[in-house]
Amino acid sequence: MKRILVVNGPNLNLLGIREPEIYGKGTYAELVKQIRDHAAARGAEAAVFQSNHEGAIVDRIQEAYGAFDGIVVNPAAYTHTSVAIADALKAVAIPYVEVHLSDIDAREPFRKISYVASAAAKRITGRGFAGYLEAIDFLLSL
Numbered sequence: 054m055k056r057i058l059v060v061n062g063p064n065l066n067l068l069g070i071r072e073p074e075i076y077g078k079g080t081y082a083e084l085v086k087q088i089r090d091h092a093a094a095r096g097a098e099a100a101v102f103q104s105n106h107e108g109a110i111v112d113r114i115q116e117a118y119g120a121f122d123g124i125v126v127n128p129a130a131y132t133h134t135s136v137a138i139a140d141a142l143k144a145v146a147i148p149y150v151e152v153h154l155s156d157i158d159a160r161e162p163f164r165k166i167s168y169v170a171s172a173a174a175k176r177i178t179g180r181g182f183a184g185y186l187e188a189i190d191f192l193l194s195l
């Protein structure tokens with residue numbers, strides 16, 4: 054059975070409350086359920102992790118080495134700042150998809166910079182929750 058790790062960065066635990074005009078009304082718990090159900094329907098397993106702390110995200114990515122076939126990562130604000138998360142993803146060398154709920158290229162200029170984009174197998178932005186499900190399908194197709 055293929056195993057996919059989904060990593061979500063800071064403030065994504067507040068989905069449903071947080072700027073719903075940008076991120077939608079769906080809650081974080083609903084996102085987790087959709088991800089788990091989607092993977093299970095395809096005969097795969099998804100582990101879902103969220104943290105507001107950069108080092109905890111680095112630790113989780115490191116622990117994925119040898120244990121997962123693909124990573125779906127939405128580093129949230131750390132997308133635009135974190136060399137450490139980008140380096141961890143490269144270090145474990147597990148194919149990963151960069152996902153953003155919103156269309157980050159159509160927002161403030163500082164959101165156009167992504168440290169994780171260059172080594173990503175694919176990038177999905179502006180598709181809301183569906184972006185995570187598309188990312189899982191892509192990783193399972195590899």
Ligand code: DQA
Pocket residue numbers: 063064065127128129130131132152153154155156157164
């Ligand atoms: C985000 C976009 C980031 O710029 C922002 O800091 C987030 C969420 C998204 O999913 O659209 O927290 O990654």
